[in-house]
Amino acid sequence: MDVADGLIVLPLLIPLTGAMVALLLRGRVRLQASFALATMLLSLTISALLLFNVWQTGRPLVFESGGWPAPFGIALVGDLLSLLFVLMTQLVIVTGIIYAMGSKDSVVRYPAFYPLFLTLVTGLSGAFLTGDLFNMYVFAELLVISGTVLTAISDDRYGTEAAYKYFYISLMASFFMLIAVGSLYVSYGTLNMADLALRIATDADKALLWPAIAFLMATFMVKSAVFPFHFWQPDFHAAAPTAVSAMLSSVVVKLGVYGFLRMTTLLFVAQAPQIRGLLLVLGIVGIIFGGLSAIGTHNVKRMLAYSTLAQIGFILVGVGWGTPLALMAALVFAFNHSLIKAAMLMLAGYVASRAAVKSAAFNIVTGVGRKAPGAGILFFVGALALAGLPPTNGFISKLLLFDSGIDAARFVSLLIIGLASILTMIYTIRAFQRIWWQQPAEEETIKPTGDRLVAPALLVGLILLLGIWANPLVQLAQDTSAWLGDPLAYIQAVLGG
Amino acid sequence: MELLTALAVGILFAIGIFQMLRRNIIRSVIGLVILANAVNLFLLATGATTGLEPAYSDLPGTHSDALPQALVLTAIVISMGGTAFVLSMLYIISSRYQTSDMDEVNGLKK
Numbered sequence: 001m002d003v004a005d006g007l008i009v010l011p012l013l014i015p016l017t018g019a020m021v022a023l024l025l026r027g028r029v030r031l032q033a034s035f036a037l038a039t040m041l042l043s044l045t046i047s048a049l050l051l052f053n054v055w056q057t058g059r060p061l062v063f064e065s066g067g068w069p070a071p072f073g074i075a076l077v078g079d080l081l082s083l084l085f086v087l088m089t090q091l092v093i094v095t096g097i098i099y100a101m102g103s104k105d106s107v108v109r110y111p112a113f114y115p116l117f118l119t120l121v122t123g124l125s126g127a128f129l130t131g132d133l134f135n136m137y138v139f140a141e142l143l144v145i146s147g148t149v150l151t152a153i154s155d156d157r158y159g160t161e162a163a164y165k166y167f168y169i170s171l172m173a174s175f176f177m178l179i180a181v182g183s184l185y186v187s188y189g190t191l192n193m194a195d196l197a198l199r200i201a202t203d204a205d206k207a208l209l210w211p212a213i214a215f216l217m218a219t220f221m222v223k224s225a226v227f228p229f230h231f232w233q234p235d236f237h238a239a240a241p242t243a244v245s246a247m248l249s250s251v252v253v254k255l256g257v258y259g260f261l262r263m264t265t266l267l268f269v270a271q272a273p274q275i276r277g278l279l280l281v282l283g284i285v286g287i288i289f290g291g292l293s294a295i296g297t298h299n300v301k302r303m304l305a306y307s308t309l310a311q312i313g314f315i316l317v318g319v320g321w322g323t324p325l326a327l328m329a330a331l332v333f334a335f336n337h338s339l340i341k342a343a344m345l346m347l348a349g350y351v352a353s354r355a356a357v358k359s360a361a362f363n364i365v366t367g368v369g370r371k372a373p374g375a376g377i378l379f380f381v382g383a384l385a386l387a388g389l390p391p392t393n394g395f396i397s398k399l400l401l402f403d404s405g406i407d408a409a410r411f412v413s414l415l416i417i418g419l420a421s422i423l424t425m426i427y428t429i430r431a432f433q434r435i436w437w438q439q440p441a442e443e444e445t446i447k448p449t450g451d452r453l454v455a456p457a458l459l460v461g462l463i464l465l466l467g468i469w470a471n472p473l474v475q476l477a478q479d480t481s482a483w484l485g486d487p488l489a490y491i492q493a494v495l496g497g
Numbered sequence: 498m499e500l501l502t503a504l505a506v507g508i509l510f511a512i513g514i515f516q517m518l519r520r521n522i523i524r525s526v527i528g529l530v531i532l533a534n535a536v537n538l539f540l541l542a543t544g545a546t547t548g549l550e551p552a553y554s555d556l557p558g559t560h561s562d563a564l565p566q567a568l569v570l571t572a573i574v575i576s577m578g579g580t581a582f583v584l585s586m587l588y589i590i591s592s593r594y595q596t597s598d599m600d601e602v603n604g605l606k607k
Contacts, residue, residue, distance in 0.1 A: 134568055141575050145582065152586060158604040160593070164586045165605075171529060171579050175536045178572055182536075185565065186543035235605045 007050060008061040008078040011086050011125050014043040019118035026111035033101045036114035040097055040121065044090040047125075051083040055476060060493045062131070070131075070494050071195040077131035077494055080480040081331075085128045085258050088335050089251045091462075092342045093121045095455040099346050100243035102452025104353050105155050107241045113150070120146035120247065127255055131494055133184065133191045137177045140223070140255065144170040147248055151240040155358065162239035165232045173222035180215035183208040194494035197266050197487055204270055213268055213275065216259070224256025226316065227286040230309050234293070237305035238360070242349025242451070245301060249308045250342040257312065257334055260319050261327070265484040272322065280320030284416055286313030291423030300348040300431055301360040304341065307386065310424065311337045317417055318401055323408045328481040329400035332474060336393040336466060340385045343459035346451075347379045351435055353450035356442070362431075367440025375453060376436040378460045383428035385463050388421060393466035396474070502542050509535035520599045526580075526587055533576040541569045 018039030025032040054060055060079035064070055078086075097117060100108045107113060123143030127136050144167065152163035185191055187206035188199040200209065218229070225233035237249045260279060264272040290310030297303045315337070318330030352360040355368050369376050381392060388398030398421065405414035440446060466473055483489065513535050516528025544565030594602050 134571075138571060138575070141579070145579070148582070152589075160586055160589050161602060161604050164583070164590055167579070167583055167586065168525075168529065171533070171576075171583065174575075174579075175532060178536045178540055181568070182540045182543045182565070185568075191564075239605065 004053070005061045005063050007046070008063045008076050008129065009065075011043055011047045011050070011090065012076070012122055012129060014039055014046065015118040015122045015125070018043075019115040019122065022115045022118060023112065026115075029109050029111075032111075032114050033097070033108075036118055037094070037097045037101065039118065040090060040094045043121075044087070044094055047083060047086045047090050050078060051080070051087050051476075054078060054080055054083055055479065060490070062494055070496065071190055071192045074135050075131040075192060075194075075494055076129050077194075077490075078129055079490060079493070080476070080483045081258070081261060082128045084331065084335070084476065084480055085254060086125045088254070088338050089121060089124050089128070092251045092338050092459075093117070093247060095342060095346075095459050096243050096247045098458070099246065099349075099451065099455035100241075102454060103241075103243055103349075104451055105241050105243075107150075107153050107155050108243065110153050113153075116146045116150050117244075117247075120150065120252075124252060124255065128258055131193050133193060133196065134181050137174060137181060140177070141174055143252065143255070144174070147240075147244070147252060150244040151236060151248075154239055154241045154244070156239045156241075158235075159239045159241075162232075162235045166236040169222055169229070169232045173219045176215045176222070177219040180212045180219065183212035183215070187212070192494070193262065193267060194491040197269070198491050198495070200268060201270060209271075213263070213271060216263060217275065217278070220256035220259035220263070221282070222256075223259065224253050224312050224316075225309060226256065226312065227282050227289055227309070230286070230290075233309065234297075234302050234305040237308070237345075238299060238302040242301075242346060242352070245305075246342040246345040246349070249305055249345055250338040250340075253308060253312060254334055254338065257315050257319070257330075260316070261330075261484065264319065264322060265327070266487045266490055269487055276320045276322045278320075279316045280413060283313040283316030283320055284413060284420075286310060286316065287417055287420045288313075288423075291420050291427070294427040295423060295430070298363070299359075299361045300351065300365060300435070301345065303427055303431060304345050304348055307344075307424065307427065308337075308341055310420070311341065311386075314398075314401060314417065317413060318404065321404060321408045321410055321413075323404060324481045324485050325404035325407050326401070327484055328474070328477045329397065329404045331477040331480055332400055332470075333397040335473060335477070336385070336397045336463075339459050339462050339466070340382055340392075340394055343378070343456045343463065344382045344386060346456040346459070347375055347382060350375055350451045350453060350456065354447050356445035356447070362434055366434050367438050368446055369436035370440065371446050371448075372450075373436075375456075376432075378453070378456050379432060379436070381460050381463060382456075383432055385467070386428050387425040391464065391467045393463050393470065393473075395467060396470040400474070502538070506535055506539050506542065509538065522587065522591065522597050522599050522602060525599065526583055529583065530580055533580065537569050537572055537576065540565055540572060 063076040123139045126139030148163045148167045187208045222229045237245045287310045294303045294306035318326045385392035385394030388394045513528045513532030544562035
C-alpha cells in the first residue's frame with residue numbers, strides 16, 4: 001500500500017468534510033451553495049483523476065482503513081467499476097447542485113439542504129467504494145436518510161408522505177441486508193467481499209448461502225426499484241424537490257445495479273447463472289410495466305419516474321445476459337441513463353416552475369413550453385436520448401445493448417425489449433407534444449421566469465458529446481467489463497499475494 | 498440457550514411482521530421496531546459459538562466471536578436513528594391527515 005492508495009478516501013472524505021463545514025455556513029445560503037459546489041467540483045476532479053490512474057495502470061487502489069490488513073479491517077477498493085460509478089454519481093450531483101442554486105423552490109434555502117446533498121453523495125460514493133459488506137450497509141443507510149430528509153422537506157405538500165413510504169421500505173431493505181450479512185458471516189466467517197468471494201468459491205454447500213443470496217437480491221431490488229419492489233419509487237421521485245429527484249432517479253437507483261454487478265461477477269460467480277436468469281426476467285417485466293405505466297400517468301415527473309423503472313430494466317437485461325459485451329453495454333447504459341434522466345427531470349421541474357401552480361401535472365403544464373422554446377430544444381434532445389435515437393448517447397447505449405443481445409443469441413428477450421423500446425418513444429413524444437405544442441388554457445398565467453436552465457443545458461451538452469464522441473466511455477466500459485470477468489484479480493488486489 | 502435464542506428471534510419476527518401488516522399506521526411502525534430488534538438479535542446470535550461465554554474469556558475455545566457484537570452495536574445505533582426519524586415523520590403525517598388509518602394517508606394517489 002503506497003501513498004496513491006490512500007487517495008481513494010478523498011472522494012468520500014471531501015464531501016463529508018464539506019457537509020460539516022457547510023453546516024457551519026447555514027446562516028449564509030448563497031455562500032453555502034457556492035461552497036458545496038466547489039467541494040463537489042474538487043471531489044469530481046479527484047475521482048476523475050483516480051479513475052484515469054486506475055484505468056492507465058490497470059491496478060485498483062486499495063486502502064486499508066486503520067492500517068488493519070484486508071480481511072480483518074475495512075478496505076476501500078477503488079477498481080474500475082467502483083470508480084466509474086463514483087465518477088457518474090459525482091458528475092450528476094454537481095449538476096444537481098447547480099440546478100438547486102438557480103431553483104425557485106423554497107426548499108433550497110433550508111439550512112441543511114446542501115449539507116444533506118453532500119452526505120447523500122458521501123453515502124453513495126462510500127457504498128460504491130467499500131470492499132466490506134457491512135460497511136456498504138452503513139453507507140447505504142447514510143444515503144437513505146439523506147435522501148429521505150431531502151424529500152420530507154420538499155415544497156410538494158405530499159413530500160412527507162412520500163418520504164415516509166420510502167424510508168419505511170428502505171428500513172425493510174436494510175433489515176434484509178443485515179440478515180444476508182449475518183447469514184454470510186455465520187457461514188463463512190468474513191465480511192470482506194474479496195475474502196467472501198474466495199471462500200464461497202471453495203465451499204458453496206452452506207445451508208445459508210442461498211437465503212443470503214435471496215436477501216441480498218431483495219435489498220438491491222428495493223434500492224434500484226426493480227419491478228416487484230418498485231411501488232414506492234414513482235411517488236417518491238415525483239414528490240421530491242426537482243434538484244433532488246433528478247439525483248434520486250438517476251444515480252441513487254444505480255446502487256442496486258452496482259450490487260447486482262458485484263454479486264454476479266465477484267461474490268457469487270458459481271451461482272451467477274440463476275441470479276442472471278432472475279434478473280433477465282425482472283428486467284423484461286420492468287421494461288414493459290414501466291413503459292406502460294409511464295404512458296398512463298398524468299404527471300411529467302411521475303412519467304419520468306416510471307421511465308426509470310423501464311430503463312433500469314434495460315440495464316438489468318444487460319446484466320442478466322452476462323456476457324462481457326452485455327456487461328459493457330449495461331455499464332454504458334447505466335452511465336448514459338444517469339445523464340439523460342437527470343436532464344429530463346430538471347426540465348420537467350423547470351416547466352413546473354413556469355406553470356401557474358407549481359405542479360408537473362399534465363393538465364397544468366399543458367402549453368407552458370410555448371413560452372420556453374429553449375427548454376423545448378433541450379427536452380427534445382433528452383427525449384431522443386431516452387428513446388435511443390441518434391445523435392445522442394442514448395442511441396449508443398441501446399445500440400450496444402442490442403448488439404450484445406445478438407452476439408449472445410438471446411433473440412426472444414431481444415425481440416421483447418426491442419418492441420418495448422417503442423413505449424419510450426410514445427410517452428416522451430406525448431409529453432413533448434402536450435407541453436410544447438398544445439395551446440395553454442390561459443396564456444397569461446404562465447410565469448415569465450422559472451428555475452435556471454444551466455444545469456440541464458450542461459447535461460444535454462454531455463448527452464450530445466457522448467453521442468458523437470462515444471469512444472472513450474465505450475473503451476472504459478469495455479476495460480471495466482474485462483476486469484469484471486476476472487474476479488481473481490480483484491481478490492488478489494485486495495488480499496495481496 | 499440456542500433453542501431459546503432461536504425461538505426468541507422467531508417469535509419477534511412473527512410479531513413484527515404481523516404488526517407491520519396492520520392497517521393502523523402506528524402499529525405498523527411498532528412492528529418495524531420489533532422487526533429491527535429481531536434482526537439485531539439474529540445478528541448477535543451469529544457470533545455465539547457456545548452461547549454462554551462473553552466475548553473475552555480466559556478459557557480457550559469457549560469465547561464467543563466479538564465481531565457480531567460490534568456489528569450489532571452499529572446496527573442498533575442506526576436502527577435507533579431510523580426509528581426516531583420514522584416516528585417524527587409519523588407525527589407530522591398523523592397531525593396533517595388527522596388519521597391513523599393507512600388507507601386514508603393517500604394524498605399521492607389523488
